[in-house]
Amino acid sequence: MSESNSIVKMINEELGINLLGVLVFNGNEIVLANDVPVELMRLAASLINFINRVNGLEYAKVKLNNVLMYAVRSGDLIIVFLANPTLIEGALSLVNRYVDKLVKMSWEVLNKAKAIEPAVTVEGDELTEDDILILLDYFKGKLRELEAKGE
Amino acid sequence: MVKVFKLVIAGPYGAGKTTFVKTLSEVVPIETDVPAPGKSTTVAFDYGKIRVNDIVVHLFGIPGQERFNFLWRIIARGMHAYIFMVDSSSLESVKSAIFMYNYFTSTFPTTPHVVAANKQDIAKVDINNVRMILGVKPDIKVVPLIAINKKMVLETLVVLLDEVHRLMYGSSFQQGNSHGTGNEKTLM
Numbered sequence: 585m586s587e588s589n590s591i592v593k594m595i596n597e598e599l600g601i602n603l604l605g606v607l608v609f610n611g612n613e614i615v616l617a618n619d620v621p622v623e624l625m626r627l628a629a630s631l632i633n634f635i636n637r638v639n640g641l642e643y644a645k646v647k648l649n650n651v652l653m654y655a656v657r658s659g660d661l662i663i664v665f666l667a668n669p670t671l672i673e674g675a676l677s678l679v680n681r682y683v684d685k686l687v688k689m690s691w692e693v694l695n696k697a698k699a700i701e702p703a704v705t706v707e708g709d710e711l712t713e714d715d716i717l718i719l720l721d722y723f724k725g726k727l728r729e730l731e732a733k734g735e
Numbered sequence: 736m737v738k739v740f741k742l743v744i745a746g747p748y749g750a751g752k753t754t755f756v757k758t759l760s761e762v763v764p765i766e767t768d769v770p771a772p773g774k775s776t777t778v779a780f781d782y783g784k785i786r787v788n789d790i791v792v793h794l795f796g797i798p799g800q801e802r803f804n805f806l807w808r809i810i811a812r813g814m815h816a817y818i819f820m821v822d823s824s825s826l827e828s829v830k831s832a833i834f835m836y837n838y839f840t841s842t843f844p845t846t847p848h849v850v851a852a853n854k855q856d857i858a859k860v861d862i863n864n865v866r867m868i869l870g871v872k873p874d875i876k877v878v879p880l881i882a883i884n885k886k887m888v889l890e891t892l893v894v895l896l897d898e899v900h901r902l903m904y905g906s907s908f909q910q911g912n913s914h915g916t917g918n919e920k921t922l923m
């Protein structure tokens with residue numbers, strides 16, 4: 585998160601522009617994002633939904649709700665740059681040079697996730713009502729113990 | 736036979752998930768060694784295992800990169816229930832949870848959950864406003880929490896388990912669909 589904030593900052597400083605955000609999607613899931621407001625995330629996600637439905641679309645440029653969105657596909661990933669609509673065409677194509685770096689960062693995140701996957705794929709079993717009641721009893725009992733101790 | 740109960744603690748960075756697990760570990764015996772088969776992992780996430788008779792409760796906290804929902808999906812797969820925690824000490828922090836809350840409620844619509852409005856000791860947003868901001872449905876409970884308070888931590892678990900019981904064996908019980916399957920739907 586802080587890394588993605590700093591890459592947006594870096595792009596803005598190097599290009600002298602004012603990007604609102606950068607998000608990287610894998611399918612319809614966000615892999616990387618700077619601290620963009622929720623509304624912008626939603627806009628980006630709706631663009632992604634559209635792109636995912638269109639075969640072979642390599643990039644898209646859309647103005648929606650006063651935000652300019654530029655999406656670039658790179659393999660399985662799609663990078664979305666969010667900018668003010670006043671941003672000139674030429675400046676927008678300059679962001680292309682950051683795509684590789686963003687893709688690399690995203691794969692690092694994805695690989696980290698893969699590494700934890702075996703540890704967290706404990707799947708819950710079918711439980712009976714009794715099982716739930718046993719658990720309830722246990723934690724209620726602990727509560728009573730605390731109360732008895734006056735904590 | 737040992738059965739697994741999988742419990743997830745969700746919520747944005749800073750909500751109090753780590754604190755919750757730590758406090759719980761002061762009242763119940765928790766094993767915190769992550770069950771990583773074969774390899775060790777460098778990604779830190781909150782984990783605890785509590786043995787109650789023949790049931791093992793596995794507790795998973797959403798890890799550091801809270802904004803990246805593919806991690807949420809991986810962690811949440813197969814869970815029975817979740818606590819969605821928010822930091823109610825500022826309006827911004829509650830708002831920062833909206834995206835994640837929407838993701839969880841739309842991806843796991845039938846999984847029992849409670850919303851825990853944490854940091855009640857320094858709360859700036861009351862429970863009703865937490866409910867309103869997140870759009871919590873009327874039948875879902877929003878519980879006040881101070882994650883460093885042992886009693887409140889236990890109470891949160893009790894409320895959650897009551898919800899699990901109500902949803903599984905109350906009038907709204909749906910056979911075989913009582914917990915999340917991990918078959919996530921689309922993002923929004």
Ligand SMILES: Nc1nc2c(ncn2[C@@H]2O[C@H](COP(=O)(O)OP(=O)(O)O)[C@@H](O)[C@H]2O)c(=O)[nH]1
Pocket residue numbers: 746747748749750751752753754755853854855856857880881882883
């Ligand atoms: N005042 C107060 N601080 C809390 C409470 N719960 C957690 N914190 C603090 O909030 C910060 C973030 O908590 P942490 O458990 O690390 O959040 P996480 O990112 O969700 O794991 C830490 O400094 C905690 O000490 C609470 O109930 N009240």
Ligand SMILES: [Mg+2]
Pocket residue numbers: 752753754781
């Ligand atoms: Mg933590």
